[in-house]
Amino acid sequence: MKTVDITYRYEAQDIPARPRPSDSFAALNQLNEGNQAFAALFNGGSDEGARIQRVISVDPRDLGLLSDDSGLPKQRPFAAVLGCSDARVPIELIFNEGPNDLFVIRVAGNGLGSEVLGSLKYAVEQLSGSLKVIVILGHSNCGAITAATDVFLNPAEYLPFATKHSLRNILDGLLVVVQACARKIQSAFGPDISRHPGYRKALIEAAIVTNAALDAYSIQQEFGNNDPAGLQAVSGVYLLESRQVWAPCGGELKEIGLATAPRDPTGFVALGNAILQSGRIASLLQVSA
Numbered sequence: 001m002k003t004v005d006i007t008y009r010y011e012a013q014d015i016p017a018r019p020r021p022s023d024s025f026a027a028l029n030q031l032n033e034g035n036q037a038f039a040a041l042f043n044g045g046s047d048e049g050a051r052i053q054r055v056i057s058v059d060p061r062d063l064g065l066l067s068d069d070s071g072l073p074k075q076r077p078f079a080a081v082l083g084c085s086d087a088r089v090p091i092e093l094i095f096n097e098g099p100n101d102l103f104v105i106r107v108a109g110n111g112l113g114s115e116v117l118g119s120l121k122y123a124v125e126q127l128s129g130s131l132k133v134i135v136i137l138g139h140s141n142c143g144a145i146t147a148a149t150d151v152f153l154n155p156a157e158y159l160p161f162a163t164k165h166s167l168r169n170i171l172d173g174l175l176v177v178v179q180a181c182a183r184k185i186q187s188a189f190g191p192d193i194s195r196h197p198g199y200r201k202a203l204i205e206a207a208i209v210t211n212a213a214l215d216a217y218s219i220q221q222e223f224g225n226n227d228p229a230g231l232q233a234v235s236g237v238y239l240l241e242s243r244q245v246w247a248p249c250g251g252e253l254k255e256i257g258l259a260t261a262p263r264d265p266t267g268f269v270a271l272g273n274a275i276l277q278s279g280r281i282a283s284l285l286q287v288s289a
């Protein structure tokens with residue numbers, strides 16, 4: 001077992017401000033590289049007894065240590081991230097970022113409720129000088145989507161939620177996605193696939209990545225920019241098992257890293273196919289010899 005130190009380091013001296021990504025390409029790249037660096041700290045290698053240190057530099061301005069005229073740090077995140085409340089997905093940590101880098105919103109199931117949309121609208125309107133991307137981040141084994149999937153597979157499980165309005169709101173929004181994924185899986189593999197031992201798990205994981213992509217599509221329509229270098233919505237799924245962000249993309253072999261939102265219904269069809277063809281989902285639905 002190796003030891004990993006992750007250190008936030010600031011130096012209280014008047015150094016030049018830490019540069020921020022200049023456009024959405026650079027922002028996406030920084031997030032993907034940050035997640036790869038985080039995952040690499042723990043993955044692979046048999047460096048038994050090794051001590052690995054990761055230093056994340058913090059600009060003293062972002063903690064208010066080098067004050068400007070107002071004496072307060074200026075808010076300047078380069079990405080807004082909507083993630084699930086799940087405690088196993090600490091957003092700044094998994095992207096290798098620090099204070100004032102990310103504008104983070106977390107709700108169970110990372111759905112687009114009115115408060116979430118309002119918060120994103122604030123970020124887009126008030127932080128446009130620094131904001132380059134909006135990230136929708138699901139995660140594997142999401143409890144909210146698991147609950148929605150179980151209700152879809154066994155509608156009697158909806159009854160306990162009947163009098164819990166707030167929980168129903170979360171479930172109802174996710175059920176549509178689960179239903180769409182179930183149809184996609186059945187049209188690809190045939191109706192008998194629902195008896196496959198891996199079906200429930202595959203449906204959960206397909207719904208998680210589809211839900212994030214659907215959110216990103218909605219955000220792109222509402223706030224995005226036609227210029228690819230302008231503000232863009234992207235999505236992915238943080239895999240608890242490998243600590244990497246996963247996002248199958250239509251027409252691309254690359255599955256690791258955040259992906260830009262589908263642009264239209266054709267893009268969603270391509271995404272659905274890419275999800276079913278991904279090694280992750282396909283392995284759950286393999287027909288045993």
Ligand SMILES: [Zn+2]
Binds near residue numbers: 145
């Ligand atoms: Zn979750």
